[in-house]
Amino acid sequence: MQSQNAGETLQDRMIRLWNASPRFIFLSPSILFVLFLSIFPLVASLYLSMSRIRFVKGGFEITFIGVRNYEKLLSGSQERHFLGKYGEVTPQGYAVLIILVSLMLIMLVRYCLREKIKPYGLIAASAFVVAANRFVPPLVNTLREADVSAEGLGSLYIETFLKLAVGIGIGLYIVNKLDALGVVLRVISILFATRIIWLLIRTMSEGGLNEGGLPGTIGVTMIFAFGGVFFQYIFGLMLAMLVTQNLAGKRFFRIIFLLPMMITPVGIGFLFRMVTNTVLGPIAPLWKFVGLSEVTWAETAFGARTAVMVGDIWQWTPFMFIILLAALEGVSRDQVEASLVDGANSFQIFRYIVLPHILPVSTTLILIRLIEAFKIIDMPQVLTYGGPGTATESTTLHVYNLWRAIDLGTSAALAYLLLIVVTFIALTYVNFFRRRVLENL
Amino acid sequence: MIRQFFIRPNPFAISPARKIFSYSLLIFWTIVTLLPFYWLVVTAFKLPIDVSTGPKYVPYVDYKPDTHAFDDLLFSDVAGNFVTRPYINTIVVASGSSALALLIGSTAAYALTRFEYRPKPGLVLTLALSVGLGAYLYVQGLSMILSGVVAIAVYALIAQTIGRRFKGSLGNSDIAFWLVSQRMLPPVAVIVPIYVMYQNLGLLNTRLGLIVAYTAVNLPLVVWFMRDYFQAIPIELEESAFIDGASQYQVLWRIVMPLAAPGLIATGIIVLIFAWNEYTLALFLTGADTQTMPILVAAQNATRGPQWWSISLLVLMMVAPIVLLSALLERFIASGILLGAVKG
Amino acid sequence: MRNLTSRLTIVIVIVAVFGALAPIHAQDDKPFDGVEINILTFTGPQIAEPLQRRAPDFNELTGAQVNVVTVPFADLYQTILTDAATGTNSYDAFVFAPQWMADYVTAGFIEDLTPYVEADAALEWDDISPFFRDFSASFGGSIYTIPLDGDFHMVYYRVDVLEELGMEPPRTWDDYLAIAAAANGMDMNGDGEGDYGSCISKARSQQSYWWITSIAAPFLQTQGTSQGVFFDTETFEPLVNNAGFIRALEIYAETGDYGPPDEQTINVGDTRTLFITGRCALSMDWGDIGSLAVDPEQSTVQDLVGAVVTPGTTEVVDFETGELVPCDETTCPYAIDGVNYAPFSSFGGWSGGVSASIDQETKDAAYAFLSYMSQPAQANEDVTIGRTGFNPYRISQFEELDPWLDSGMSESAAENYLGAIQDSLNSPNMVLDLRIPQNQRYQQVVLDTVISQFVAGEYSAEEAVATIAEQWNEITDELGREDQLQAYLGSLGVER
Structure with a gap:
């Protein structure tokens, strides 16, 4: 490293700075990028959530109304x-x-x-x-x-x-x-x-x-988020384990299983409207054969929620799959072999070798998916429009419905309430679950 | 059951029963995955009446395929660059933003696994408070410079007096959590402020603006996933490189990144897909010249009900390049050999 | 270096000369040479297609370059508002639903077109049907939009099914329910399976708040268009907490008993498909089914479709008591054979408006283009093409049958279809859609959510009307009762 002296050129100084501060240079671009897109919008929409918007001559007028929207x-x-x-x-x-x-x-x-x-x-x-x-x-x-x-x-x-x-x-x-x-x-x-x-x-x-209760949009969101993520993880893990076996054609399956994730979410909504149509969709003959032609999933709250969840699971299982696959491929074969020689059974191998290896990435995966799942909107919006009644209306769809009627204040307030709930759940998850799991490995 | 699902080192150890079991599950899920895709393909060639008069499965057998969707979207007189322009925009924006996100996100992830950052909670809270105060003053009509000065002054004052006195400090995981928490707010809630901000910065209706937005949105994902991959790389390799006189940058670029390649590629595919398919931001930050494909798909649901054939065609067109890319890159994801070899 | 400079100079001089010459050159006969107009509407093919198709002709005629910019239908309203309210002003003209006009007019985003229309003979303003001329296109006595399309609900029925049942097309909503009940379960498309008596989509955030208004309107509006169906014109109290609206909710829910099982999650696109593939005996819709039913690419019921004005009622609400009273000469002055009809011009028909914040020359050019699109020479052809999404709104469009026959309708079908439209348009009791600032919050958020919850069984009818009234009043109080009342009166053309 160069010593500091008066004859140092600008270029030298740059190089010295560059070499001295990787810990700063590595992290700060990310922080700055995220701050750029978050700090003003976050503060502004917090202010919006405490105000009322009206259109007046030549533009709009924002009136501060405090906690009224909340x-x-x-x-x-x-x-x-x-x-x-x-x-x-x-x-x-x-x-x-x-x-x-x-x-x-x-x-x-x-x-x-x-x-x-x-x-x-x-x-x-x-x-x-x-x-x-x-x-x-x-x-x-x-x-x-x-x-x-x-x-x-x-x-x-x-x-x-x-x-x-x-x-x-x-x-x-x-x-x-x-x-x-x-x-x-x-x-x-x-x-x-x-x-x-x-x-x-x-x-x-x-x-x-x-007796006589009905979930609001926040309850529906939780059903979608927890139910969906649970099944996505189970299915993703099963599939990833299946294709890490030494089977012929596993590369084919690996690519096929990724496909659903690649469709744009709105497109998946439309696709599932076609596929789940009990009269015009591909399952119609089967449906008729079982004698359900006068019944559809769309009539009941339970059926509609199931349909939305099936679509969501279909879409996001690949996400779990690809990350878990990469993690499973990292499991040391020597270690597995050694324990086999020691007479370990399958469960023990899974519990003591495979699981510890995939747990860190699994906890990250579940956290990210949970955060995304709490924002679920496209599937209910396109597939059921949030109906029947409000049975499949997620909070984000509720936010969107208010927002598109230019009720910006209430929609921002609702988004902030969702943010509080998600932050709380995510923090609980990270502090009480993730940390503990990682410590007990 | 669980017996079926773990990794055996010896290929010959797979029993026939287990093989049948595995294949039947794999084939079941393949059907579950491919049936909707098959439906997209056949629907793209259907006339409206073929869609609306009951399920038609096989072209030429059930119905006569027709290319009217192709004609309308791609080849008609008014079609022009109706599809090609958004298509190019999508390619530019998605690849640009995911490359950028991958680059700066993975360096940040590396930094978070190898260096220790200890931001003081008091200082961070004070910073947030002063930023809020500055923004409030600005909204109340104070000039931008004056409110900035006031905010900095308040920050310096509080930070020097009580901010530093808090016990304990935040750690790397808190920084990571802060990053990922940026994904928690539904985009519709912040889209109007972002729109206003972009308008003032002249980024509205530019590809650059969209690239910046997608990079920021995807960064937390990259940081979180790459953190786990970097953690799995043993530090001894880097240490020996440092002893050989390599700089931090060389170590990252020459040693760590290649070792993390499977993770980089898996993460890269995921963020590429996210950017490729994003709708809300694209809708508001783009105009006629910079519209992306998801908007075109959504737009096929107009006053006459969804145009199933056009939706199918556009979705297939959108998926095709990503499928090809993943097929090409799959071998790298799968070859966790790299990681395994290091660990073993 | 020097060489380069001199070359640059030459280039600059040439460019400057051409630049200076260009406007002179433009003077000759084309009034808007070099003017560029950006028009915003939603992604077609409907509405956008005719604009795109006729843009080159207009360019030929006037020299103005028209660019049609489109966004998804569901986001058009916010896109226009955001663009105008933040002063981005990327667009010079908008083609939108006049229902949204209240927000754009009160904020001064769109230009008062009255002087333009008065000076424009080619538009043949008087040929436009009075409802669209005086109510739909106007706000507070001034003209703000040029109609390109006529929108109102009608009821469609299957001619063959009604013949088989020996029933007449519905005159009242009770008739409608009787026919639906009788026809439900009949095989109407020859596939050996039972089909549906009535198809009215009931999905959230789609069209349900318009359907309910169409059903409730004859109970509520008896004194002509200026009475309005949404609010009291004195106190601005919502007109929902009464026996008529409750009856309308019950009718609406009962149509579901004779409909497809998934009615609560399908939208009007789906019910149209069901109807034109022969699966429904009755349906309520805009003018679209008429032109779609004759399209052999989509329809299996060509020439089996009849249309009537939306059914009326024989009982109407007495607002003194909130109860239903029978129709007589004082309660229903416009009743025909004892039935009070109130056809509902929901949505209002796509219309064009010009941005108020652009320079005068562009305004003139944008207006000229909208006028060009609406002039009989162009419009009378476009309304007969199903693909355009334009429905008739000019008197001359009903008089000439030939374009309709050319488009594939049989003579009886054309007469029946145009007759139903004309019946609606000639009705002095036609119902205007809600056009007050932030009407989307009243209709799309409150009304839509509550009636969906009512249909799903989450609310009783009494709870539903009470909730609607309470939430409407809340929005009104937020936005200022007096302001909202003035806007409502302005939209109804009432002077006070």
Whole structure:
């Protein structure tokens, strides 16, 4: 490496910088690219979600209205559409709630014991949670009840926001100093998770957990996301394992299995409308033969959701397949051979050699697919238009339907609520599942 | 059951029963995959009446194939460059953006597996807050420079006083999570701000604009997948190269990248497919000259109902190049030998 | 170096001379030589095709170069708004549904065409049917669009099926249900299997909010077009929380009993296909089935299709009480044989508007092109071609049968089809689509979602109307009740 001196040319200096800072040069282009396309749009659409748009002479007018759009979605006219219709919770429903909440509490206690959280840390953490519970709701209520047309609405929000930020900041600082930040974060997560579980118990699985409930678009999205990703992973793994065997023609299968992923999502929607048509599609004779000619999947909520999921699974299994294939090909043959010699059975080989090798990439794969699956829109939009009723309307389709009627404020607010739910689920997944899986390899 | 699914080193060890079982599953899934494709092919040659009067399976037997979809889209008087222009746009935009995403994304992934970054949470939060403040001031009518100055001043103040005092720090996985979290918001939610931003930057209706957008959208995927592949490469190889006097760039380019080639190709195919098929951003950021193929497919559903024959034809046209490319590259993906050899 | 400079100079001089000469050269006889017009519409073949086909002729005539730019149908409304509202202004003219006009006019995005129309004899404005001239193309007393297409609902029936049943075409919605019930399960296409009594698509985000308005309209509107079917013209209260709208919801749901099992997820394209392949006895649609049914490439029911004006009712809503009262001379002044008809001009018919933020010469050229497209010489030919998607809207288009016969219709079919259109157009009680700012939120979001939920059994009829009324009022209050009321009155041509 060159020493710094006065005679250094610009070129030399460039080279020196280049050599000195690969850790900066490697990472920053990505960060800058993503920031470029995210920072302004994110901030702008957050602002949009708190405003109302009107077209006036010569353009448009954006009025700041605070949390009104969020209120409409969570406790107003869009509540039933977004969150669902609440049923009467049955004893089974309460049982499920109690079991899940106790499980989370047990995990919290175990965390405290494991990390040896000091008593004063625990006291500080509880004090923080109690204080937050005492002081945050009134502040939020002030915002909810504020007069939308008033002049000082913006400064009221700034003021409240600053109060909250300073209060929470000081609280977190103290808690952090006492090593109890983990407890606080976990308690917040448990509270949030309980809310989601309670919502799902009240709206989903009508007849089991509740009477008379209907899932809203968020519940439907979760059915699609979790159900779809589960089957995609299972099928993708099975197929990848099948074609890593030494079979004739495996290269043919490998290419064929990739095909569905290559079709543009809108195109897949149309394709499945053709293929699943019980009168004009290729399965029509089979359908008639089974005696179902007067019945279609499209009539019932269950049938329509199944059709959407089948399409989604068909489309995205290849995604799982290709990544798992690349991972499986990396499994060391010597290791497998050695354990075979040691008399290991198939299950043991899978459990102790194959699984550890594909787990890291699997957890990434599932995370990415979950994030994508929460944005599912094309399949329900083209295949069922979200019907019958709202049975297959995902949250993103709900966002799109509001957006295309230029209700930009509410649609941005809804997108942000979805973002919060997905972030929470993804963080939970990464911190409680992925990390643990990778540590226990 | 599980017995069937693991890797045996010895080809002759596959029992006939297992062979039959495997083949029947493989052939079943092949049919599941290919039947819809077969349907696309036959539909592309159907007249409307052949589509609407019940399932017709085999050309010449069930119905008389007709090339009207080809004529309408490709060869009629008003067709012009109706298909060719979007086709070229798609090729340029998808290949450009996926090459770029692969290049800068994989270097970032490498950096995240080999170097340690420790951004302080307090500093990051303060940064986010000051950016928000700056944006708010700008929206409130302050000049761009003034709001920028205020934001920087607030950032410096808070960062120096309490920002640095937070215990602990974020790590590489948090950076990676931040990157992937950028994919969580549905694109419709940010499309209007992006449109306004592009309009001000003059990127609207340009291929470059679309390439930049797709690169940013696909980067998180590249970073996440390549991280796993790089992690599987033993660090000893690199260390010996450093001892031989190679620079960080040489190590990455000459040693690490070739070893990660299967992963690069698998990831590359995936991001290429994503960019190739993207709809929402393309719809808003393009005009007549830069429209891409997915828009053309979606547009076949107009007031007269979906034009099944045109949709089928366009989908097949879109899929063909990617299928060819994957068939060519498949051997590299499959030859995880590279990785396996290193590990073993 | 010097050589290069001198060459460059020569090139620049030549270019400059040509540049200076060009406009002079253009002066001779073509008024818009060198003008380029970008027209935005949706990706055809419908609507875009005739524009593209006639652009070269127009270029020949005037020298203006017309570029037709297309986006997918579902995104046209937002594309126009985004382009105009952000000042991008990539387009000089738009061909769109006049239903969207309210947003474009109140924001000043499209030009007031009244002076242009007044100075344009070739357009033969008076030949355009009064409904399209006075209501559809106008807003608040000024003309903003040039009609290229006429849109309203009609009911189509299978002539042979009705003959077999010994029934007359439906006059009221009760007739419609009776025919549908009787015909359901009959084999109508000769494949030995039962077909459907009625096909009305009920998919989300498609056309259902128009169908329900067509069914509800005769219950709600009795006093002529200016009465309106959506809101009270005094208080702007939604006209849904009444016995008439509830009855309409019940009729709408009952048609589903005689329809294909997947009616809740198919759209009008699918029901058209079902109808023209002989699988339905009745269907509600725009003018499209008429021209599609004669196309041998698509249809198996050539000459078996009849059309009537959308059915009426013998009972109408008394808004004092919200209950249904029988039709008499005071309650239904426009009733024919005791039946109150209210044909619904849903969507409004594709029309052309000119951007307000371009230079005058381009405006003139864009207007000239739209006028050219609408002039009888061109339009009367285009409306008979099924592919164009244009339906008749000019009086002269009903008088000349020949173009229709040339397009493949039999004489009786042509008379029946044109008769049904004419009945609708001549009705003084024709219903105007909702044209107030952000009408998409009222119709596409609220009305559409709630009636789909009602059909799927998620709401009862009473809950449905209450929800619609509540959510409509919420939007109204957001946007300002008085502003919305003024826009609504403006669209109905009411002076207050």
